[in-house]
Amino acid sequence: xxxxxxxxxxxxxxxxxxxxxAGLKAIIAxxxxxxxxxxxxxxxxxxxxEQEALNDVLRLSRGMTYKNAVAGLNLGGGKAVIWGDPxxxxxxxxxxAFGRFVNSLGGRYITAEDVGIDVNDMEYVFRExxxxxGVHQVHGGSGDPSPFTAYGALQGLMAALQVKFGHEEVxxxxxxxxxxxxxxxxxxxxxxxxxxxxxxxxxxxxxxxxAVSEYGAEAVPLDHIYETDADVYSPCALGGTVNEATLPxxxxxxxxxxxxxxxxxxxxxxxxxxxxxxxxxxYAVNAGGVMNVSLEIDGYNRERAMRMMRTIYYNxxxxxxxxxxxxxxxxxxxxxxxxxxxxLIGRVKLPNMGQPRFLGRMRHG
Numbered sequence: 001x002x003x004x005x006x007x008x009x010x011x012x013x014x015x016x017x018x019x020x021x022a023g024l025k026a027i028i029a030x031x032x033x034x035x036x037x038x039x040x041x042x043x044x045x046x047x048x049x050e051q052e053a054l055n056d057v058l059r060l061s062r063g064m065t066y067k068n069a070v071a072g073l074n075l076g077g078g079k080a081v082i083w084g085d086p087x088x089x090x091x092x093x094x095x096x097a098f099g100r101f102v103n104s105l106g107g108r109y110i111t112a113e114d115v116g117i118d119v120n121d122m123e124y125v126f127r128e129x130x131x132x133x134g135v136h137q138v139h140g141g142s143g144d145p146s147p148f149t150a151y152g153a154l155q156g157l158m159a160a161l162q163v164k165f166g167h168e169e170v171x172x173x174x175x176x177x178x179x180x181x182x183x184x185x186x187x188x189x190x191x192x193x194x195x196x197x198x199x200x201x202x203x204x205x206x207x208x209x210x211a212v213s214e215y216g217a218e219a220v221p222l223d224h225i226y227e228t229d230a231d232v233y234s235p236c237a238l239g240g241t242v243n244e245a246t247l248p249x250x251x252x253x254x255x256x257x258x259x260x261x262x263x264x265x266x267x268x269x270x271x272x273x274x275x276x277x278x279x280x281x282x283y284a285v286n287a288g289g290v291m292n293v294s295l296e297i298d299g300y301n302r303e304r305a306m307r308m309m310r311t312i313y314y315n316x317x318x319x320x321x322x323x324x325x326x327x328x329x330x331x332x333x334x335x336x337x338x339x340x341x342x343x344l345i346g347r348v349k350l351p352n353m354g355q356p357r358f359l360g361r362m363r364h365g
Contacts (some may be wrong), residue, residue, distance in 0.1 A: 002014075012031065014057075014104070015029075020137065022094045023094055024094050026082045026083065026101065029079050029080070030077075031061040035342060035345055038108060038110070039109075040079040040109075041117070043056070045083070045115065047081070062077060063283055067283035070281075071315065073294050075110075078110075083115075096125070099128030100128045103129035108286070111133070113134045119308065120340065133293035133296045137163055144288075146186055147186050147290070148305060149258055150189075150190055153258045154308070155288075155309060155311075161173065168198055170195075174197040175199065178257070179235065180202040180236075181236070181237065183258045184236035185207065185210065185211060187234065198215070200212070200217040201220050203237075226250055230251070230252055232255070239260050239262060242264060247272065255278070255280065258286040261282065263282075273329040279330050280330070284312065285316070288312060291309060291312075322336055322337055
């Protein structure tokens, strides 16, 4: 059953990690390393079963292959999950045990923070391995990637506005932002700085209140976000929010946000296209975070990171061009762009060249 699942997704390697003393149950999935070592975040979540955790890490790692390829990075796709409740199961031992498993892979997988994980957790992982990004700035890291993800999403939004409306003036339009977490709040801030009207909702009322009081957004009930008259629907929380139930309610002309896996399935992506809504593929839009942490591999520089975020605008432009060229929905065009790059670079590389090596940042003291 497991091997059949791996064959379906096309993974190279899946590692099950267990340390009873530390209470660690984790899975590391390396999907594709044609472009380079597999980079992808670590997620901590109270999964209902081992199968649910496996399904999640396989799906997410495959998504990282496509995200890193479209972003133009010399990195493959991977992901890791820890089965546990981030509100009560975290410990130094847990993350150090996980770090030792990462280190045992010899650089084939480079980890980073994701849902349920913060920079403090990464500090413990870093004590056991150099194959980690998103650590504190004192170690040559870049810290919280959320502002960069939000800034990159703004670049993707501008590309979508250009295609749909013929201009990039963010402030001329209205936005329905679902989710005001780390990335969503930064995105709201950027939209409001451009003078845009922003509707916001979140399951956490305190975050909604913050968006209203600090940035002047307008709060709407959770289920009403789909029915606002906003020009752009921006999912910045959970995936799958564009689905059979919500799509008929959307009044937007563009879907562009920072959440992963926004479309519930391919059929929904086809229907979005039929309805004349421009979809900015999520993994191209939200690549700012992975772009930012990828720079830690060679030596982090914030100015270089900000320049890199702006390439998201051009990446989206290429995706829209492919969609027009091939007569396909934009979600398929994004996949095609990634697959074409992986195929081309795979053929360029000589068999005996091997993969790029992550040498690790220099440690001091």
